[in-house]
Amino acid sequence: MPSRPTPPKSLASLIPLPQLLVFDFDGTLAPLTNHPRDTVLPTQTAQLLANISPFCTIALLTGRSIADLREKLAHTVFAPDFCIGNHGMEGLPSCERASAQAVKTMSQWRSALEEGTWKTPGIFFEDKTLSASIHFRECQDQESGQQEILRRIESLHPRPEVIEGKLVYNLLPPNSPNKGSALIELIALTQVRSALFMGDDVTDEHGFAVQTHAFLEQSGIDLTTVRIGTQCPTLAEFTLVEQGEVNLFLDALHERLFLSKGEFDHFRDGLRLPLNS
């Protein structure tokens, strides 16, 4: 479904007022960089999220491990209510069993993916304990890098679920939770009536697909979905043209939440569960 780009301020004014905000990290709250270690949450974005925080429950739902994400947030003014990592495999009550299986699967894959086993210079294996990402953004010959990665993936046992991202392949153990199942669990856990999910990449499409999930329809919950970038087909209801517009959206949303404060007081209690803080 092609969705028309919406100016960030208009988007903030026309969506159902969200009680829960769920954001992907890289490429959504933080500009993409060539190497994931270089990604930084901009100071202004952190401040805007901190401003919104008293009005909403805020969760980050990322492909990074939680430990890695926490490092990225450590020196900022923003502390999310929930950190959910590894595409939904870490940070929720249901994750425990999936995590044990994922640790085992990763131990089977690790030696085949480690640094030093790749011929194409620039391939970077990111070991996220429960899943893996193999980046080829830094390869001079990206075509060769991509082909080598695909051949290597073919040889893995058990066969991973592969989610192609921006110059990266994300490898998940078979039958893992994903951002969609994590989003549903989070909405049920926080008992909100309205939520927003924003992401920028193929892995986020699982989250956007939740919008038509029977659980939401049956419980009358509003979910707004927003994808950053207009290049790819998406299931998201709205798109922003580029990552640089996110701060404008957050600022306008904060203003609206602030002005609507009275509407929110009746459901504030009980929303913040000290789950993984």
Ligand SMILES: [Mg+2]
């Ligand atoms: Mg992303």
